[in-house]
Amino acid sequence: MNIKDFEKGNKEKIAVIGLGYVGLPLAVLLDEKFNVIGFDINSKRIEELKKGYDRTREVEKEKLEKSSIQFTDNPEEISEAKVIIVTVPTPIDQHNIPDLRPIKSATKTVGKFMKKGSIVVYESTVYPGLTEEECVPILEKESKLKWKKDFNVGYSPERVNPGDKLHTIDKIKKVVAGDTPETAEFLSQLYGSVITAGIHKAPDIKTAEAAKVIENTQRDLNIALMNELSMIFNKMGIDTKSVLEAASTKWNFLRFEPGLVGGHCIGVDPYYLTFKAQAIGYHPEIILAGRRINDYMGKFVAENTVKKLIKAGKAVKGSKVLILGLTFKENISDIRNTKVIDVYNELKEYGIDVFVHDPFAYPDEVKKEYGIELLDNIEKETPYDAIIVAVKHKPFVEELDFQEYKKIMGENPVLIDIKGLYNKEKAKKEGFLYWRL
Numbered sequence: 001m002n003i004k005d006f007e008k009g010n011k012e013k014i015a016v017i018g019l020g021y022v023g024l025p026l027a028v029l030l031d032e033k034f035n036v037i038g039f040d041i042n043s044k045r046i047e048e049l050k051k052g053y054d055r056t057r058e059v060e061k062e063k064l065e066k067s068s069i070q071f072t073d074n075p076e077e078i079s080e081a082k083v084i085i086v087t088v089p090t091p092i093d094q095h096n097i098p099d100l101r102p103i104k105s106a107t108k109t110v111g112k113f114m115k116k117g118s119i120v121v122y123e124s125t126v127y128p129g130l131t132e133e134e135c136v137p138i139l140e141k142e143s144k145l146k147w148k149k150d151f152n153v154g155y156s157p158e159r160v161n162p163g164d165k166l167h168t169i170d171k172i173k174k175v176v177a178g179d180t181p182e183t184a185e186f187l188s189q190l191y192g193s194v195i196t197a198g199i200h201k202a203p204d205i206k207t208a209e210a211a212k213v214i215e216n217t218q219r220d221l222n223i224a225l226m227n228e229l230s231m232i233f234n235k236m237g238i239d240t241k242s243v244l245e246a247a248s249t250k251w252n253f254l255r256f257e258p259g260l261v262g263g264h265c266i267g268v269d270p271y272y273l274t275f276k277a278q279a280i281g282y283h284p285e286i287i288l289a290g291r292r293i294n295d296y297m298g299k300f301v302a303e304n305t306v307k308k309l310i311k312a313g314k315a316v317k318g319s320k321v322l323i324l325g326l327t328f329k330e331n332i333s334d335i336r337n338t339k340v341i342d343v344y345n346e347l348k349e350y351g352i353d354v355f356v357h358d359p360f361a362y363p364d365e366v367k368k369e370y371g372i373e374l375l376d377n378i379e380k381e382t383p384y385d386a387i388i389v390a391v392k393h394k395p396f397v398e399e400l401d402f403q404e405y406k407k408i409m410g411e412n413p414v415l416i417d418i419k420g421l422y423n424k425e426k427a428k429k430e431g432f433l434y435w436r437l
Contacts, residue, residue, distance in 0.1 A: 001082065001119070003189045006034045008068075013037055014190075015081035017106050019045060019071075021056050021334065022123060022158040023087035025169045027069055028059050029194050037070045037081055046073045055362065057333060058162065078113040083190065085121045086110065087158060089264055091337075096271045096291075098127070100134065107135045111142025118151045119183060123158040125269050127276035128210040131155050132179070147179070154178040154187045155205045157212030163332040173197045177208035216269040217287055222256040223266070224290035227297055230258040230437045234304070240437060241420045258437040259418060260301070260339035260390070261294040263328035267337055298342020301437070305343075305386055305416050306350055308433050312412035314385050317351035322384045322408075324400075325391025326358040326366060326374070333360045340390045341370055355384075359395050379408050386414035389421060397421065402430040 005012040015037040016027040027038045040046055048055060052065040070077065078084060088102045103124050110120055120139060122131050136147050145151050159172045174195045178184030184201055192199045202208040230240040240258060248255045261267045270291055274284045309316050328338040347354045357375040358366070366372050387405055389396060402422075405415065415427055417436040427434035 001117070001186055003186065003193065006083065006190070008033065008035060010035070012083075013070075013081040014083045014085065015039055015078050017078070017084060017086045017110060018088035018102075019049065020087070020089065021058055021162045022160045023085075024049070024054060024056065025058050025160060026085065026087060026123070026158075028063055028067055029169055031067045031069050033194055035070075036068075037072060037077055039072055039075065039078060041073060043073045046071050055333065056162070057360075058160075075109050075113055078110060079115055082115070082117060083119050083121065084110050084114060085123060085156075087123045089336075090124045090126055090268075090272065091264060092268050092271050098272050098275050100130075103130075103135070104138060107138045108142050111139040114139070114143050114145070114151060116145060116150045119154060119178075119186065120151065121154040121156055121187060123156055125157065125212050125216070125265065125272065126209055127213060127272040128206045129276065131205050131209060152179050152183040153205070154183050155208045156187060156191060157208060157215075159215075162334060163329060170195055171197050173200055175200045175202055175208050175211055177202040177205045179205060213269050213273045216266045217273055219256075220261060220266050220270050220294060221286065221290040222254065223259065223261050224293040226256045226258040227261075227293050227437070231300060239424060241424075257420065258297075260297050260328075260343075262337045262339035263334065264336045267294065267328075267339070295339075295342075297437075298339045299346050301388070301416065301418060302343050302346030302350075304435055305347065305388060305414070306352075308414045308416065308435055309386055312385070312414050312433050314412070314414075318353065319385040320353045320355065320383070321347055321386045321388060322375075322378060323354060323356045323388045323390050324358070324378070324396055325389065325393055326356050326361050326370075326372075327391055327393075330392040331360060331394055333362055333365075335361050335366060335369060343388065343390065344370075344372070358391070358393070360393055382408040383410035384408055384413075385410060386416060388416040388418065390418050392419045392421060402427065402432065405432075406430070 006014055013035040014030055016023045017039050019038050019040040027036050030036050049071045052061045086106050088106045090103055091099045093099045140147055156176045161167050174191045176187040176191055178187055188199045188201050233240045247253045270287050274287050277284045306316055309319055326340050327335050344354050355375050356372055357378045363374045366374050413432050415432040415434050420436050
Protein backbone atom coordinates (compact mmCIF):
# COMPACT_ATOMS: atom_id res chain seq x y z
CA MET A 1 0.00 0.00 0.00
CA ASN A 2 1.41 3.36 -1.07
CA ILE A 3 0.79 6.50 0.98
CA LYS A 4 0.60 8.62 -2.19
CA ASP A 5 -2.47 6.69 -3.36
CA PHE A 6 -4.47 8.36 -0.56
CA GLU A 7 -3.46 11.92 -1.40
CA LYS A 8 -6.00 14.30 -2.87
CA GLY A 9 -6.46 13.71 -6.57
CA ASN A 10 -5.83 9.98 -6.23
CA LYS A 11 -8.41 7.24 -5.72
CA GLU A 12 -7.82 5.71 -2.25
CA LYS A 13 -9.69 7.01 0.82
CA ILE A 14 -9.32 7.03 4.59
CA ALA A 15 -12.44 6.59 6.75
CA VAL A 16 -12.67 7.93 10.30
CA ILE A 17 -15.32 6.11 12.34
CA GLY A 18 -16.83 8.22 15.13
CA LEU A 19 -16.73 12.01 14.85
CA GLY A 20 -16.51 13.17 18.45
CA TYR A 21 -13.75 15.00 20.31
CA VAL A 22 -11.16 12.62 18.87
CA GLY A 23 -12.46 11.66 15.44
CA LEU A 24 -13.47 15.04 14.06
CA PRO A 25 -10.16 16.88 14.66
CA LEU A 26 -8.33 13.86 13.23
CA ALA A 27 -10.55 13.78 10.13
CA VAL A 28 -10.04 17.52 9.58
CA LEU A 29 -6.28 17.17 9.96
CA LEU A 30 -6.07 14.21 7.57
CA ASP A 31 -8.27 16.07 5.09
CA GLU A 32 -5.51 18.64 4.60
CA LYS A 33 -3.63 16.06 2.56
CA PHE A 34 -5.79 12.97 2.00
CA ASN A 35 -9.21 11.88 0.77
CA VAL A 36 -11.31 11.45 3.93
CA ILE A 37 -14.67 9.90 4.74
CA GLY A 38 -16.12 10.94 8.11
CA PHE A 39 -18.65 8.41 9.44
CA ASP A 40 -20.89 8.67 12.50
CA ILE A 41 -24.06 6.78 13.43
CA ASN A 42 -25.60 10.03 14.74
CA SER A 43 -27.51 11.46 11.77
CA LYS A 44 -28.06 14.77 13.55
CA ARG A 45 -24.31 15.09 14.10
CA ILE A 46 -23.64 14.48 10.41
CA GLU A 47 -26.18 17.10 9.34
CA GLU A 48 -24.63 19.64 11.72
CA LEU A 49 -21.13 18.94 10.41
CA LYS A 50 -22.28 19.29 6.80
CA LYS A 51 -23.52 22.77 7.76
CA GLY A 52 -20.18 23.62 9.34
CA TYR A 53 -21.35 23.33 12.95
CA ASP A 54 -19.36 21.37 15.54
CA ARG A 55 -21.18 21.20 18.85
CA THR A 56 -18.03 20.06 20.64
CA ARG A 57 -16.45 23.42 19.68
CA GLU A 58 -13.19 21.65 18.83
CA VAL A 59 -13.20 22.62 15.15
CA GLU A 60 -14.01 26.11 13.90
CA LYS A 61 -16.79 26.67 11.37
CA GLU A 62 -14.33 28.02 8.78
CA LYS A 63 -12.22 24.84 8.94
CA LEU A 64 -15.26 22.61 8.52
CA GLU A 65 -16.60 24.59 5.59
CA LYS A 66 -13.16 24.60 3.98
CA SER A 67 -12.71 20.83 4.35
CA SER A 68 -13.68 18.34 1.66
CA ILE A 69 -14.55 15.54 4.11
CA GLN A 70 -17.23 13.17 2.87
CA PHE A 71 -19.51 13.25 5.94
CA THR A 72 -21.94 10.33 6.12
CA ASP A 73 -24.11 8.19 8.37
CA ASN A 74 -24.35 5.51 5.69
CA PRO A 75 -22.06 2.60 6.68
CA GLU A 76 -21.93 1.33 3.10
CA GLU A 77 -19.65 4.25 2.25
CA ILE A 78 -17.00 2.74 4.52
CA SER A 79 -16.38 0.23 1.71
CA GLU A 80 -14.83 3.06 -0.32
CA ALA A 81 -11.93 3.30 2.15
CA LYS A 82 -8.74 1.25 2.31
CA VAL A 83 -7.66 2.68 5.69
CA ILE A 84 -10.31 2.74 8.42
CA ILE A 85 -9.60 4.53 11.71
CA VAL A 86 -11.90 3.76 14.67
CA THR A 87 -12.22 6.57 17.23
CA VAL A 88 -15.34 5.62 19.17
CA PRO A 89 -15.55 6.11 22.97
CA THR A 90 -14.67 3.35 25.44
CA PRO A 91 -16.69 4.07 28.60
CA ILE A 92 -17.31 2.08 31.76
CA ASP A 93 -20.63 0.90 33.16
CA GLN A 94 -22.15 1.64 36.57
CA HIS A 95 -19.99 -1.10 38.10
CA ASN A 96 -16.76 0.40 36.71
CA ILE A 97 -16.43 -2.44 34.22
CA PRO A 98 -15.31 -1.60 30.65
CA ASP A 99 -18.29 -1.11 28.36
CA LEU A 100 -17.08 -2.54 25.07
CA ARG A 101 -20.37 -2.15 23.23
CA PRO A 102 -19.39 0.99 21.26
CA ILE A 103 -16.08 -0.42 20.04
CA LYS A 104 -17.54 -3.85 19.29
CA SER A 105 -20.48 -2.30 17.43
CA ALA A 106 -18.15 -0.10 15.39
CA THR A 107 -15.94 -3.10 14.65
CA LYS A 108 -18.92 -5.11 13.41
CA THR A 109 -19.90 -2.27 11.10
CA VAL A 110 -16.34 -1.96 9.79
CA GLY A 111 -16.12 -5.73 9.30
CA LYS A 112 -19.29 -5.80 7.24
CA PHE A 113 -18.11 -3.17 4.80
CA MET A 114 -14.30 -3.38 4.75
CA LYS A 115 -12.64 -4.80 1.66
CA LYS A 116 -9.64 -7.00 1.02
CA GLY A 117 -6.32 -5.25 1.58
CA SER A 118 -7.68 -2.86 4.22
CA ILE A 119 -5.89 -1.61 7.33
CA VAL A 120 -8.09 -1.04 10.38
CA VAL A 121 -6.58 1.29 12.98
CA TYR A 122 -7.91 1.75 16.51
CA GLU A 123 -7.42 4.98 18.44
CA SER A 124 -9.84 4.25 21.29
CA THR A 125 -8.35 3.71 24.74
CA VAL A 126 -8.42 0.01 25.59
CA TYR A 127 -6.65 -2.51 27.80
CA PRO A 128 -3.55 -4.25 26.43
CA GLY A 129 -4.58 -7.04 24.08
CA LEU A 130 -8.10 -5.86 23.24
CA THR A 131 -7.41 -4.96 19.61
CA GLU A 132 -6.07 -8.39 18.71
CA GLU A 133 -8.10 -10.49 21.17
CA GLU A 134 -11.55 -8.88 20.79
CA CYS A 135 -11.63 -6.76 17.65
CA VAL A 136 -9.74 -8.95 15.15
CA PRO A 137 -12.09 -11.96 15.58
CA ILE A 138 -15.09 -9.68 14.98
CA LEU A 139 -13.48 -8.26 11.86
CA GLU A 140 -12.74 -11.77 10.56
CA LYS A 141 -16.25 -13.00 11.29
CA GLU A 142 -18.07 -10.07 9.71
CA SER A 143 -15.80 -9.67 6.68
CA LYS A 144 -15.09 -13.37 6.02
CA LEU A 145 -11.48 -12.24 5.51
CA LYS A 146 -8.32 -13.62 7.13
CA TRP A 147 -6.20 -11.44 9.42
CA LYS A 148 -2.66 -10.70 8.18
CA LYS A 149 -3.51 -12.33 4.87
CA ASP A 150 -6.48 -10.26 3.67
CA PHE A 151 -6.32 -7.31 6.07
CA ASN A 152 -4.14 -5.79 8.79
CA VAL A 153 -4.73 -3.88 12.00
CA GLY A 154 -2.90 -1.13 13.81
CA TYR A 155 -3.18 0.92 16.96
CA SER A 156 -2.42 4.61 17.45
CA PRO A 157 -3.73 5.93 20.78
CA GLU A 158 -5.51 9.26 20.68
CA ARG A 159 -3.90 12.08 22.64
CA VAL A 160 -6.51 14.79 22.13
CA ASN A 161 -6.84 17.28 24.98
CA PRO A 162 -10.37 18.76 24.62
CA GLY A 163 -10.53 22.52 24.90
CA ASP A 164 -6.77 22.92 24.53
CA LYS A 165 -6.02 25.25 21.61
CA LEU A 166 -2.27 25.12 22.27
CA HIS A 167 -1.59 21.37 22.29
CA THR A 168 -3.61 20.55 19.18
CA ILE A 169 -3.57 17.09 17.60
CA ASP A 170 -0.80 17.92 15.12
CA LYS A 171 1.47 19.22 17.90
CA ILE A 172 1.34 16.06 20.04
CA LYS A 173 3.75 13.23 19.29
CA LYS A 174 1.90 10.23 17.89
CA VAL A 175 2.47 6.64 18.95
CA VAL A 176 1.82 4.06 16.22
CA ALA A 177 1.94 0.27 16.15
CA GLY A 178 1.03 -2.40 13.63
CA ASP A 179 0.45 -6.14 13.48
CA THR A 180 3.41 -6.38 11.07
CA PRO A 181 6.50 -4.18 10.58
CA GLU A 182 5.08 -3.15 7.21
CA THR A 183 1.80 -2.01 8.76
CA ALA A 184 3.65 -0.02 11.43
CA GLU A 185 5.81 1.65 8.80
CA PHE A 186 2.80 2.58 6.67
CA LEU A 187 0.98 4.10 9.66
CA SER A 188 4.14 5.92 10.64
CA GLN A 189 4.23 7.53 7.21
CA LEU A 190 0.47 8.22 7.18
CA TYR A 191 0.31 9.97 10.55
CA GLY A 192 3.79 11.43 10.12
CA SER A 193 2.69 13.33 7.04
CA VAL A 194 0.26 15.45 9.10
CA ILE A 195 1.63 15.29 12.68
CA THR A 196 4.38 17.90 12.99
CA ALA A 197 5.44 16.77 16.49
CA GLY A 198 6.80 13.46 15.19
CA ILE A 199 6.07 9.74 15.47
CA HIS A 200 7.07 7.09 18.01
CA LYS A 201 6.86 3.57 16.62
CA ALA A 202 5.98 1.08 19.37
CA PRO A 203 7.29 -2.49 18.96
CA ASP A 204 3.80 -4.03 18.93
CA ILE A 205 0.12 -3.24 19.42
CA LYS A 206 -0.06 -4.39 23.04
CA THR A 207 2.77 -2.05 23.98
CA ALA A 208 0.99 0.90 22.37
CA GLU A 209 -2.27 -0.02 24.11
CA ALA A 210 -0.47 -0.25 27.46
CA ALA A 211 1.31 3.07 26.91
CA LYS A 212 -1.99 4.86 26.37
CA VAL A 213 -3.76 3.42 29.36
CA ILE A 214 -0.91 4.20 31.77
CA GLU A 215 -0.69 7.83 30.63
CA ASN A 216 -4.01 8.60 32.27
CA THR A 217 -3.51 6.13 35.10
CA GLN A 218 -0.37 7.99 36.12
CA ARG A 219 -2.21 11.34 36.12
CA ASP A 220 -5.08 9.79 38.06
CA LEU A 221 -2.74 8.55 40.78
CA ASN A 222 -0.86 11.82 41.04
CA ILE A 223 -4.11 13.76 41.44
CA ALA A 224 -5.32 11.17 43.97
CA LEU A 225 -2.20 11.83 46.04
CA MET A 226 -2.94 15.58 45.99
CA ASN A 227 -6.56 14.91 46.94
CA GLU A 228 -5.52 12.74 49.86
CA LEU A 229 -3.04 15.38 51.00
CA SER A 230 -5.80 17.97 50.71
CA MET A 231 -8.04 15.94 53.02
CA ILE A 232 -5.22 15.51 55.53
CA PHE A 233 -4.24 19.19 55.47
CA ASN A 234 -7.90 20.19 55.74
CA LYS A 235 -8.11 18.36 59.07
CA MET A 236 -4.89 20.05 60.19
CA GLY A 237 -6.04 23.54 59.23
CA ILE A 238 -3.31 23.88 56.59
CA ASP A 239 -3.97 25.43 53.17
CA THR A 240 -3.05 22.86 50.50
CA LYS A 241 -2.38 25.41 47.77
CA SER A 242 0.16 27.19 50.00
CA VAL A 243 1.86 23.88 50.71
CA LEU A 244 2.11 23.09 46.99
CA GLU A 245 3.49 26.55 46.22
CA ALA A 246 6.21 26.02 48.81
CA ALA A 247 7.02 22.47 47.69
CA SER A 248 7.12 23.53 44.03
CA THR A 249 10.23 25.62 44.67
CA LYS A 250 12.23 22.36 44.52
CA TRP A 251 13.31 21.59 40.96
CA ASN A 252 12.11 17.97 40.90
CA PHE A 253 8.76 18.36 42.66
CA LEU A 254 5.89 17.36 40.35
CA ARG A 255 3.15 19.98 40.65
CA PHE A 256 -0.31 18.41 40.47
CA GLU A 257 -3.47 20.00 41.86
CA PRO A 258 -6.27 18.46 43.92
CA GLY A 259 -9.68 18.42 42.27
CA LEU A 260 -12.61 16.52 40.83
CA VAL A 261 -11.45 13.84 38.39
CA GLY A 262 -14.12 13.20 35.80
CA GLY A 263 -14.44 12.98 32.06
CA HIS A 264 -14.02 10.03 29.73
CA CYS A 265 -10.23 9.63 30.09
CA ILE A 266 -8.53 10.04 33.47
CA GLY A 267 -11.56 8.93 35.46
CA VAL A 268 -12.25 5.94 33.18
CA ASP A 269 -9.05 4.55 31.64
CA PRO A 270 -7.54 3.12 34.85
CA TYR A 271 -10.51 0.75 35.12
CA TYR A 272 -9.57 -0.78 31.75
CA LEU A 273 -6.14 -1.64 33.11
CA THR A 274 -7.43 -2.95 36.45
CA PHE A 275 -10.07 -5.03 34.65
CA LYS A 276 -7.42 -6.75 32.55
CA ALA A 277 -5.10 -7.15 35.54
CA GLN A 278 -7.81 -8.92 37.52
CA ALA A 279 -8.66 -11.08 34.51
CA ILE A 280 -5.10 -12.45 34.50
CA GLY A 281 -5.09 -13.04 38.26
CA TYR A 282 -3.49 -9.90 39.66
CA HIS A 283 -5.35 -7.59 42.04
CA PRO A 284 -4.09 -4.01 41.56
CA GLU A 285 -3.82 -2.13 44.85
CA ILE A 286 -2.45 1.35 44.19
CA ILE A 287 -4.48 2.06 41.04
CA LEU A 288 -7.80 1.16 42.68
CA ALA A 289 -6.89 3.07 45.84
CA GLY A 290 -6.36 6.17 43.73
CA ARG A 291 -9.69 5.64 42.03
CA ARG A 292 -11.49 5.36 45.39
CA ILE A 293 -9.96 8.61 46.60
CA ASN A 294 -10.84 10.52 43.44
CA ASP A 295 -14.36 9.14 43.31
CA TYR A 296 -14.91 10.36 46.90
CA MET A 297 -14.00 14.00 46.25
CA GLY A 298 -17.48 15.16 45.22
CA LYS A 299 -18.84 14.02 48.58
CA PHE A 300 -15.91 15.67 50.37
CA VAL A 301 -16.60 19.03 48.70
CA ALA A 302 -20.31 18.82 49.51
CA GLU A 303 -19.65 17.96 53.17
CA ASN A 304 -17.34 20.95 53.57
CA THR A 305 -19.90 23.20 51.89
CA VAL A 306 -22.45 22.11 54.48
CA LYS A 307 -19.97 22.75 57.30
CA LYS A 308 -19.38 26.28 56.02
CA LEU A 309 -23.13 26.92 55.75
CA ILE A 310 -23.53 25.88 59.39
CA LYS A 311 -20.58 28.06 60.43
CA ALA A 312 -22.23 31.00 58.61
CA GLY A 313 -25.32 30.49 60.76
CA LYS A 314 -27.49 29.33 57.89
CA ALA A 315 -30.11 26.61 58.01
CA VAL A 316 -28.81 23.84 55.78
CA LYS A 317 -32.19 22.52 54.68
CA GLY A 318 -33.72 24.92 52.19
CA SER A 319 -30.56 26.96 51.71
CA LYS A 320 -29.73 28.05 48.18
CA VAL A 321 -26.44 26.99 46.63
CA LEU A 322 -25.25 27.96 43.15
CA ILE A 323 -22.78 25.70 41.35
CA LEU A 324 -20.78 27.42 38.61
CA GLY A 325 -19.77 24.89 36.00
CA LEU A 326 -20.93 21.35 35.26
CA THR A 327 -18.67 20.10 32.47
CA PHE A 328 -15.82 17.79 33.43
CA LYS A 329 -13.18 20.42 32.58
CA GLU A 330 -12.92 24.06 31.60
CA ASN A 331 -14.00 25.65 28.31
CA ILE A 332 -15.65 22.58 26.78
CA SER A 333 -19.25 21.36 26.54
CA ASP A 334 -18.60 17.72 27.49
CA ILE A 335 -20.60 16.61 30.54
CA ARG A 336 -19.77 12.90 30.33
CA ASN A 337 -18.73 11.45 33.68
CA THR A 338 -18.48 14.89 35.27
CA LYS A 339 -17.85 14.65 39.00
CA VAL A 340 -19.56 17.98 39.64
CA ILE A 341 -22.78 15.95 39.57
CA ASP A 342 -21.56 14.14 42.71
CA VAL A 343 -21.39 17.49 44.52
CA TYR A 344 -24.87 18.36 43.25
CA ASN A 345 -26.43 15.05 44.30
CA GLU A 346 -24.81 15.08 47.73
CA LEU A 347 -26.05 18.62 48.45
CA LYS A 348 -29.56 17.59 47.39
CA GLU A 349 -29.39 14.81 49.98
CA TYR A 350 -29.08 17.50 52.65
CA GLY A 351 -32.28 19.16 51.45
CA ILE A 352 -30.41 22.04 49.85
CA ASP A 353 -31.86 23.87 46.82
CA VAL A 354 -29.10 23.56 44.25
CA PHE A 355 -28.86 25.63 41.07
CA VAL A 356 -26.38 25.17 38.25
CA HIS A 357 -25.06 27.61 35.65
CA ASP A 358 -22.69 26.61 32.87
CA PRO A 359 -22.18 28.77 29.76
CA PHE A 360 -20.52 25.94 27.83
CA ALA A 361 -22.82 22.96 28.52
CA TYR A 362 -25.84 22.38 26.29
CA PRO A 363 -29.07 22.67 28.36
CA ASP A 364 -30.82 19.89 26.42
CA GLU A 365 -27.93 17.46 27.01
CA VAL A 366 -27.79 18.32 30.72
CA LYS A 367 -31.54 17.84 31.07
CA LYS A 368 -31.42 14.49 29.28
CA GLU A 369 -28.37 13.16 31.12
CA TYR A 370 -28.91 14.48 34.64
CA GLY A 371 -32.43 15.91 34.80
CA ILE A 372 -31.11 19.37 35.69
CA GLU A 373 -32.45 22.64 34.30
CA LEU A 374 -29.47 24.92 33.78
CA LEU A 375 -29.85 28.56 34.74
CA ASP A 376 -29.52 30.98 31.84
CA ASN A 377 -28.62 33.76 34.24
CA ILE A 378 -26.90 33.37 37.62
CA GLU A 379 -29.13 36.05 39.15
CA LYS A 380 -32.30 34.06 38.63
CA GLU A 381 -32.61 32.61 42.14
CA THR A 382 -30.88 35.22 44.32
CA PRO A 383 -29.83 35.61 47.03
CA TYR A 384 -27.63 32.54 47.23
CA ASP A 385 -26.28 31.31 50.56
CA ALA A 386 -23.24 29.72 48.95
CA ILE A 387 -21.52 29.64 45.58
CA ILE A 388 -19.37 26.72 44.47
CA VAL A 389 -16.95 27.55 41.65
CA ALA A 390 -16.54 24.04 40.25
CA VAL A 391 -15.08 24.59 36.77
CA LYS A 392 -12.50 27.15 35.63
CA HIS A 393 -14.47 28.39 32.61
CA LYS A 394 -12.97 31.47 30.97
CA PRO A 395 -16.07 33.66 31.60
CA PHE A 396 -15.92 32.84 35.32
CA VAL A 397 -12.26 33.85 35.49
CA GLU A 398 -12.61 37.03 33.44
CA GLU A 399 -16.08 38.30 34.38
CA LEU A 400 -16.74 37.25 37.98
CA ASP A 401 -15.10 38.66 41.09
CA PHE A 402 -15.92 39.14 44.76
CA GLN A 403 -18.10 42.19 44.06
CA GLU A 404 -20.14 40.32 41.47
CA TYR A 405 -20.66 37.45 43.90
CA LYS A 406 -21.80 39.83 46.64
CA LYS A 407 -24.52 41.20 44.39
CA ILE A 408 -26.22 37.81 44.23
CA MET A 409 -25.53 36.55 47.77
CA GLY A 410 -27.02 37.17 51.19
CA GLU A 411 -25.31 37.85 54.52
CA ASN A 412 -22.26 35.80 55.57
CA PRO A 413 -21.67 34.54 52.01
CA VAL A 414 -19.98 31.15 51.59
CA LEU A 415 -17.56 30.75 48.69
CA ILE A 416 -16.31 27.26 47.79
CA ASP A 417 -13.40 27.48 45.37
CA ILE A 418 -12.72 23.96 44.07
CA LYS A 419 -10.20 25.12 41.48
CA GLY A 420 -8.31 27.51 43.76
CA LEU A 421 -9.01 30.54 41.55
CA TYR A 422 -9.06 33.19 44.24
CA ASN A 423 -6.73 34.67 46.82
CA LYS A 424 -7.73 33.19 50.16
CA GLU A 425 -6.81 36.22 52.26
CA LYS A 426 -8.60 38.65 49.94
CA ALA A 427 -11.72 36.49 50.03
CA LYS A 428 -11.75 36.58 53.82
CA LYS A 429 -11.20 40.36 53.87
CA GLU A 430 -14.19 40.76 51.56
CA GLY A 431 -16.33 38.96 54.13
CA PHE A 432 -16.60 35.52 52.55
CA LEU A 433 -16.45 32.26 54.44
CA TYR A 434 -13.98 30.78 52.03
CA TRP A 435 -12.88 27.16 51.46
CA ARG A 436 -10.86 25.41 48.80
CA LEU A 437 -9.34 21.98 48.23
